Amino acid sequence: MTSILDVENLKTYFKTEYGLVKAADGVSFHVNQGEIIGLVGESGCGKSVSILSVMQLIQKPGEIVDGKIIFNGQDLRKYRSNGPEMRAIRGSKMTMIFQEPMTSLNPVLTICRQVTESLELHLDMDRQAARERAIELLKMVGVPDAASRVDDYPHQFSGGMRQRVMIAMALSCNPMIIFADEPTTAVDVTTQAQLLELMKDLVTRLNTSLVIVTHNLGVVARYAQRIYVMYAGRIIESGLSEDIFGHPHHPYTIGLLHSVPRLGEKHGSRKLIPIDGMPPDLINMPPTCAFLPRCTYKVEKCQKEPWPALRAVGDQHYISCYVDIREK
Amino acid sequence: MADDIEKTAKNNDAIGAAMAPPRHSEWRRISRVFFGRKLYAIGFAICVLLIIVAIFAPWIATHDPLKTDLRHKLEQPSWTHLLGTDSVGRDTFSRIVYGTRTSLLIGFTAVFASAMAGTLMGLAAAYFGGWVFAIIMRFTDAIMALPGIILVLLIAGLAGGGIPVVIFALGFGGIAGMCRMMCGQALSVKQNDYVLAGRAIGMSDWRMMLTQIFPNAFPPLMVGITMGIGGVVLGEAGLSFLGIGVMPPTPSWGGMVNNGQSYLLTNPILSLAPGVAIMLLVFGFNMLGDGVRDAVDPKLRGVL
Numbered sequence: 001m002t003s004i005l006d007v008e009n010l011k012t013y014f015k016t017e018y019g020l021v022k023a024a025d026g027v028s029f030h031v032n033q034g035e036i037i038g039l040v041g042e043s044g045c046g047k048s049v050s051i052l053s054v055m056q057l058i059q060k061p062g063e064i065v066d067g068k069i070i071f072n073g074q075d076l077r078k079y080r081s082n083g084p085e086m087r088a089i090r091g092s093k094m095t096m097i098f099q100e101p102m103t104s105l106n107p108v109l110t111i112c113r114q115v116t117e118s119l120e121l122h123l124d125m126d127r128q129a130a131r132e133r134a135i136e137l138l139k140m141v142g143v144p145d146a147a148s149r150v151d152d153y154p155h156q157f158s159g160g161m162r163q164r165v166m167i168a169m170a171l172s173c174n175p176m177i178i179f180a181d182e183p184t185t186a187v188d189v190t191t192q193a194q195l196l197e198l199m200k201d202l203v204t205r206l207n208t209s210l211v212i213v214t215h216n217l218g219v220v221a222r223y224a225q226r227i228y229v230m231y232a233g234r235i236i237e238s239g240l241s242e243d244i245f246g247h248p249h250h251p252y253t254i255g256l257l258h259s260v261p262r263l264g265e266k267h268g269s270r271k272l273i274p275i276d277g278m279p280p281d282l283i284n285m286p287p288t289c290a291f292l293p294r295c296t297y298k299v300e301k302c303q304k305e306p307w308p309a310l311r312a313v314g315d316q317h318y319i320s321c322y323v324d325i326r327e328k
Numbered sequence: 329m330a331d332d333i334e335k336t337a338k339n340n341d342a343i344g345a346a347m348a349p350p351r352h353s354e355w356r357r358i359s360r361v362f363f364g365r366k367l368y369a370i371g372f373a374i375c376v377l378l379i380i381v382a383i384f385a386p387w388i389a390t391h392d393p394l395k396t397d398l399r400h401k402l403e404q405p406s407w408t409h410l411l412g413t414d415s416v417g418r419d420t421f422s423r424i425v426y427g428t429r430t431s432l433l434i435g436f437t438a439v440f441a442s443a444m445a446g447t448l449m450g451l452a453a454a455y456f457g458g459w460v461f462a463i464i465m466r467f468t469d470a471i472m473a474l475p476g477i478i479l480v481l482l483i484a485g486l487a488g489g490g491i492p493v494v495i496f497a498l499g500f501g502g503i504a505g506m507c508r509m510m511c512g513q514a515l516s517v518k519q520n521d522y523v524l525a526g527r528a529i530g531m532s533d534w535r536m537m538l539t540q541i542f543p544n545a546f547p548p549l550m551v552g553i554t555m556g557i558g559g560v561v562l563g564e565a566g567l568s569f570l571g572i573g574v575m576p577p578t579p580s581w582g583g584m585v586n587n588g589q590s591y592l593l594t595n596p597i598l599s600l601a602p603g604v605a606i607m608l609l610v611f612g613f614n615m616l617g618d619g620v621r622d623a624v625d626p627k628l629r630g631v632l
Binding site: 100106 | 457520521524526527529535540544
């Protein structure tokens with residue numbers, strides 16, 4: 001499998017009045033062709049910032065201060081964030097599905113206009129051809145009666161349907177990679193399952209890579225092949241989906257899995273254990289491991305040494321922790 | 329699974345086609361909201377009427393508006409002179425009809441010019457921020473620091489009257505307001521996810537401003553434009569009344585009010601008739617503005 005996106009040591013900082021927020025602090029990950037990746041972590045851990053950085057969509061006061069972003073052999077950091085090279089990549093080879101389907105469509109333009117926008121921008125289609133392709137795309141993502149609904153406005157669509165439109169827009173130019181930023185957070189569980197199945201089916205059919213950013217472990221467990229777990233701006237564990245869910249090594253991942261119920265588990269057979277404490281303040285980060293105050297496995301070394309680098313604990317399985325924990 | 333999806337999609341298709349409520353086109357909805365209110369419809373009717381009068385002035389006017397006739401000066405209304413004649417015997421009705429042309433010409437051009445300039449400046453300021461924002465906003469501050477009427481008087485007085493000068497003076501004064509309105513709207517629209525989504529599909533700055541931000545920031549501006557027409561016409565009348573606006577003998581409502589004021593006790597209709605015309609126009613365009621806002625504002629869709 002060939003890697004199409006390589007992110008190395010990405011650092012995105014926000015300069016605020018209260019201090020420097022290190023939203024992404026040395027994030028490294030890679031995505032292979034046709035692979036579904038899960039990027040998991042709690043709110044504010046830097047998941048969205050990481051992928052917005054890759055797409056060069058970080059706005060002031062945020063800034064990418066360091067790191068390498070190699071996409072399809074091109075170093076994206078060489079390009080201006082809204083320069084012609086970046087614009088040619090965004091929307092055609094690299095697309096994004098946003099969290100809020102209710103606000104990520106322009107309320108004054110018809111669905112047709114919005115879906116055809118990137119077709120006209122990147123594939124140079126004329127109006128009529130683009131319109132036909134848009135109807136085809138809407139049919140593909142399961143919008144009923146697509147031929148007549150294409151002329152509707154977003155407010156005439158339900159949340160789930162809008163998210164389908166967003167998926168259609170993301171797929172329109174046959175991208176190499178799609179970033180889905182919490183794609184199903186704003187819709188109910190039934191719709192969520194439909195949308196995820198749809199996305200999975202479409203990306204495997206089109207051999208596109210998909211990066212799902214979410215705080216919902218259930219979402220990635222079923223669909224992602226590899227998972228990256230983030231905490232306080234860093235990746236703290238990565239590995240194949242089976243390894244992360246079957247043999248988690250990092251105390252944070254272990255804590256996360258303890259705190260959610262699993263399907264098929266007998267009622268009351270296992271107590272859910274929450275992780276104590278709060279996520280750290282990203283402004284005053286300690287030099288040591290940021291999870292230390294909440295960690296139940298901590299040893300003396302953790303207090304003295306800086307945040308550990310990722311180390312291999314198995315084939316394709318990495319953690320950033322000094323302690324060796326074997327889950328029973 | 330793929331089969332399942334297709335099956336559901338087909339099923340949905342059938343259900344969707346059968347159960348979907350009849351959908352109205354956007355135009356029908358707008359016109360329903362707009363004409364559903366009497367006041368708006370009246371405003372619209374007044375505006376249409378005035379525009380028709382302006383276009384067909386030569387056919388509607390009963391006399392040549394510039395032709396003086398000293399034998400029939402200061403006549404009371406009669407069948408030959410519907411609204412009487414002025415101090416040099418010109419037909420008041422015909423002058424009002426031709427004055428519509430002057431007023432609307434000045435109103436439309438001044439407002440559109442200032443709206444164009446103000447929109448571009450406001451959009452650029454909001455979109456780029458930073459020093460672009462600072463420069464444009466300081467410029468509008470400078471315009472606004474001078475009271476509107478003084479600015480207009482200054483320009484019109486220095487350049488010495490005439491229609492183009494009046495248009496420039498009133499249009500220039502309007503830029504600041506339009507620019508601020510656009511800038512404020514654009515700043516709030518810019519926060520929306522669909523603007524980020526536009527960037528994410530690779531739109532250029534220019535395209536983003538025109539397709540994502542401008543249409544969403546436009547409705548309040550449209551109200552500003554329609555109401556601005558009323559304001560500019562009023563401004564023009566004021567300038568002409570003071571004698572530095574439209575130059576005689578070109579018929580202008582403000583100038584007519586001025587001419588008539590010496591005969592206010594004997595021939596009140598000389599000032600009253602153009603005054604009513606001004607009032608009607610301002611009222612009409614203000615109502616039109618309100619109606620347009622209610623009808624096209626996407627945020628009120630579904631409510632009205």
